[in-house]
Amino acid sequence: MTTELRQLCPDDWADWYGRLERAFGGPPEAADERELWRRLGEPERCMDVRDGGETVGTAGAYSFRLVVPGGAVLPAAGVTLVSVQPTHRRRGILRDMMRHQLADVRARREPLAVLTASEPAIYGRFGYGTASEAVSLSLDTLRLSVAVPAGAEDVRLRLVGPEEGLADCEKVYERLVTGRPGMLVRQPGWERLPLLDPEADRDGAGPLLCVLAEVAGRVRGYARYAVKAAWDGGGPDGTVVVRDVEALDPVVYAALWRYLFGIDLTSKLTARNRPADDPLLHLVDDMRRCRIAVRESLFVRLVEVGEALAARTYATPLDVVLDVADPFCPWSEGRWRLTGDEKGASCELTTDAADLALSVRELGAAYLGGFTLAALAGAGRVRELRPGALREASVAFGTQLKPWLPHGF
Known part of the structure; x- marks a missing residue:
């Protein structure tokens, strides 16, 4: 199979969106609903995977501004419109779209990517963690x-x-x-x-x-x-x-x-x-x-670990070294020293010994304060390397209010 991944041409929107609707099944959307999504869409951020001139894969993103703990507003890619035609499943099309998209998100200097999932089990392997509930x-x-x-x-x-x-x-x-x-x-x-x-x-x-x-x-x-x-x-x-x-x-x-x-x-x-x-x-x-x-509601993926962790505040003073695994986006891998409190934070690569080991997926789950690092550790997804570090970090990542996504996208 030879496929071509390209940017969506605006003139192809109607056919491209129709293929998306077909992949999800059910009747087509109402005309006013489809028109709203067309107007909100950003064709320059949409991918059109073609096989012999036919669309077999779609993915897109919205240019969002997401509120993070402490009240700061960060640029975030709102990943959406993702589909693969049933004739082309299990051929690496989704993986290629996700890899291409995350590289583009990084090039746009957006430290976060977020999504809602029709099938939650899909996105963990791409580094997205469940970050809020509805x-x-x-x-x-x-x-x-x-x-x-x-x-x-x-x-x-x-x-x-x-x-x-x-x-x-x-x-x-x-x-x-x-x-x-x-x-x-x-x-x-x-x-x-x-x-x-x-x-x-x-x-x-x-x-x-x-x-x-x-x-x-x-x-x-x-x-x-x-x-x-x-x-x-x-x-x-x-x-x-x-x-x-x-x-x-x-x-x-x-x-x-x-x-x-x-x-x-x-x-x-x-x-x-x-x-x-x-x-x-x-x-x-x-x-x-x-x-x-x-x-589950919002899934979060840290694209730039240092920038994202430094942008939010922390409930209690924190000085911890995180050993982060991220095989899908290797630029995020390494040991990061996170220092912060309720007034601000910094996060830089370091050669110091790690206090906690986790993947970027767990960072995404804990990032907004919806799930604790301690709970993730209880599931074996965070490892404590320095006694006491887990409690310190878990409390510091907490928030006064639970994170919440008020509407889908």
């Missing part, structure tokens, strides 16, 4: 109540169209984004993604709705949701399908959830992507009735 909730709103702090009665709720409320919602998001690692500073055009609402994806629910929460005339939170009407022999049994809930303070946050719990003709509420440490779990009076499911 929680899905299914709540019985007839049997649960929300504890609302004092001041909630001062919150005014106002229903608006999603388009009408977009500017106010984005202002809230912008104020929140640097407070939690793993969130994305929205680049131009990405503010449209939360409004995407193809009828084929609603699963019987109505159109997207938006409620703004105001205090003293200023918007301090919002929720986007839809209602799926249903009736049984006992009466109405609808479901509130929550898309987004964000607020600038706990009072407004609780007021929004109380509103969502109390929508007429509904008895259930579902939310598919919430942070692992969502305060909602402490607002309800019976966590058992929340039916919580946890899955």
Whole structure:
């Protein structure tokens, strides 16, 4: 087999994207959804692998800005649109695309690459570690109540169209984004993604709705949701399908959830992507009735180890030498001395004896603070070479809030 890996020609986008859809199976996306991804796409970052003039492999990346612990915002490649046609599997096409892509990410001076995975087992061999989790909730709103702090009665709720409320919602998001690692500073055009609402994806629910929460005339939170009407022999049994809930303070946050719990003709509420440490779990009076499911969300790959580790802060003072293995990107291999605290850090290659040994995959898993080095060591994926080094590093890598990716890409 002779294949050619080349940059995608913008004129070939429609056919190229169609091959991607075919590889993933299912019906084609709605026209408005496909058009949004075309506008957000960066053809200069997309690969088109061809065999005899036919596209057999695809991969791309978005130019993201990712929040890391401490609030710094780093350039990151958002790896996406990856597929190999079923006729060309197990021939090294994915490996070649990943190698080519990571070299390009490095050339663009992006210290991180991130992705979400349809099949998580694939990407570990390329150095990507599971770095954050997403929680899905299914709540019985007839049997649960929300504890609302004092001041909630001062919150005014106002229903608006999603388009009408977009500017106010984005202002809230912008104020929140640097407070939690793993969130994305929205680049131009990405503010449209939360409004995407193809009828084929609603699963019987109505159109997207938006409620703004105001205090003293200023918007301090919002929720986007839809209602799926249903009736049984006992009466109405609808479901509130929550898309987004964000607020600038706990009072407004609780007021929004109380509103969502109390929508007429509904008895259930579902939310598919919430942070692992969502305060909602402490607002309800019976966590058992929340039916919580946890899955992996964002995968992180350090492309420039020294730059990435120096860009974040650390919860406690740290001075540790990491022996990093990275056979897929050998420029990252070696011993790195990481020195840092809550104010800043430095990370340089060294010849000093190592304190911990791990691969770049484990660094990616621990990088945002979502998983501890101690837990990874318990799985045999981190080795302590100096007594006490594991505890020191594991605590230092921790974060006040769990990392969270608010939307896919």
